[in-house]
Amino acid sequence: MVKAVGKRYGQVDQGVPAHVRLASALRDTIASGELLPGDLLPGDAALMDATGLARGTVRQAVATLRAEGLVQTRQGARTSVLQRPRLQPFSELLSFTAWARQQGANPGARMVELVRRSVDPAVAHELRIGDNDLVWTMVRVRLLDGVPVMVEHAAYPERIGALLVDADLEAGSVYAALAEHGIEVASGHHRISAIAAEAADAELLRARPGTPLLRQERTVFASDGTPIEHSDDRWRGDSIVLDAVNSVQGSQLARRAPD
Amino acid sequence: MVKAVGKRYGQVDQGVPAHVRLASALRDTIASGELLPGDLLPGDAALMDATGLARGTVRQAVATLRAEGLVQTRQGARTSVLQRPRLQPFSELLSFTAWARQQGANPGARMVELVRRSVDPAVAHELRIGDNDLVWTMVRVRLLDGVPVMVEHAAYPERIGALLVDADLEAGSVYAALAEHGIEVASGHHRISAIAAEAADAELLRARPGTPLLRQERTVFASDGTPIEHSDDRWRGDSIVLDAVNSVQGSQLARRAPD
DNA sequence: GATCAAAACGTGTCCAGACAGGTTTCCCCA
DNA sequence: TGGGGAAACCTGTCTGGACACGTTTTGATC
DSSP, rough: OHHHHHHHHHHTTTSSHHHHHHHHHHHHHHHHSSSSSTOOOOOHHHHHHHHHHHHHHHHHHHHHHHHHEEEEETEEEEEEEOOOOOOOOOOHOEEEHHHHHHTTTTTTEEEEEEEEEEOOOOHHHHHHOTTTTTTEEEEEEEEETTEEEEEEEEEEEEHHHHHHHOTTTTTTTTHHHHHTTTEEEEEEEEEEEEOOOHHHHHHHHHHTOEEEEEEEEOOOOOOOOSSEEEEEEEGGGGGGEEEEEEETTTEEEEEEEEO | HHHHHHHHHSOOOSSSOHHHHHHHHHHHHHHSSSSOOBOOOOOOOOOOOOOOHHHHHHHHHHHHHHHHHHHEETTEEEEEOOOOOOOHHHHHHHHHHHHHHHHOOOEEEEEEEEEEEEOHHHHHHHHOOOOOOEEEEEEEEEETTTEEEEEEEEEHHHHHHHHHTOOOOTSSSSSHHHHHHHHOOOEEEEEEEEEEEEEEHHHHTTTTTTTTEEEEEEEETTSSSSSSEEEEEEGGGGGGGEEEEEEEEEEEEEEEEOO
16 A cells, blocks of 8 residues: 555656655545545655655645645544545636636626726725725626526726726636736635525526525735735526535634624 | 744743644734734744744744645745634534534524434435435524524434434534544535525525525534534525635635536 | 846755654453 | 553654755945
């Protein structure tokens, strides 16, 4: 078993740090079914033998898997495999276009509006601007294989929105357009809730008013910590599921009463 | 600024590992507002001076904050603060009772049924039992300050359910009851979607059929990796918001099309 | 004031060593 | 066969050292 890990370690691209290589080899061994949930990973000493790495480096690789929720560790006891669904990179989580393509569907967008106006104080607060400042707001319908599945209400600070006015937002992704101007997204906060469709959204989604929508509000930050987008995606309830994994060793999900 | 960190480090309980202490001191410094999003943390050398710790230990504390999504790091550049909402421990995320109490509300439960029966194949699969095996299934209404906010449909493998039949599940928490028998929860998978209330759930929640519900399905695993619960919580849409944080350095949330 | 190169700074990685303490296995005895 | 203790195993922590490499600042020149 430790031989399988060592073999995989030897097959991973040597241009990456050793601890990343080993984490990848372990991840692949788990994904292959050779290690099942509840099974024990090789210990530090065995992994050191199989890879020629120092113990600190081995520990770092295992710590990476722990932070991903793949394994569980306990002092004195062998590290064990946890079960988890497939997750996705942040970029894919953010971008409707990337997500649709990853699942083999044809993404589409229909622009409803892109205007400069002021927004309500809660959104202004999220974007860290004054209540009366102007922002660029956009409404788009997002389609999968021609079927409307989501209405997106997004707000951008002036300097960000200005980069988008000339972009083709029916064919491409906001984030791709921003990346062309050197703006990279780094993190986001999501707020998830269930709402009843109002008349305008219902019409855009070809559904009855009152139909349940999964509401996904999001504030997205650039790598310098400034907010670059506040969006409010309203998905047809029958079009999406969100998966999340959590463990006592790391949880990025929280429940609260509404504001 | 680094003095503030050093002072906080000195105030943290010495019974915990040094890297945990430092991570806590840094977390508190950020939470206090002394470090704002975009601000730079002191570098390794300054933190070493302020705390007397080795560089490896300092790096480990910073890596902890990075995994939590609190800070962003980049080779050669100073570590910077990211913005994030308050999150909650896993135990609080899982337990309605703990969550309600944490927010100062009075939790309640009304048992609808607790019976042994077989369940549909998808649930059987999640619990890793045969399609015709019997499980304990439970339906409860959960109340906050006497108001019904959630209907919980839960399924337990026989050996787990058997521990619950004698517990007072209107007054207390399933997880607390299991913990009394040495069963500790370790991780979970969540699936989040929006649905329309069926007649039975609507009646229990005192809402109209068709009203939007936030559906939170969950499979919970014990520390040995075995599934101990499959639950399907249906929350009134107006009673709950789920917060999640994500970054390019770690994301535990994923979007997919429904099965 | 602008530009460029070098120096200083800061982070990422990796190593070897040592100690603490929890878990698991093995052996012995009743 | 069951229980207890010791040994072996395993993970968690911490240290100091060194090298690689990316970022920021400084100083010199035009």
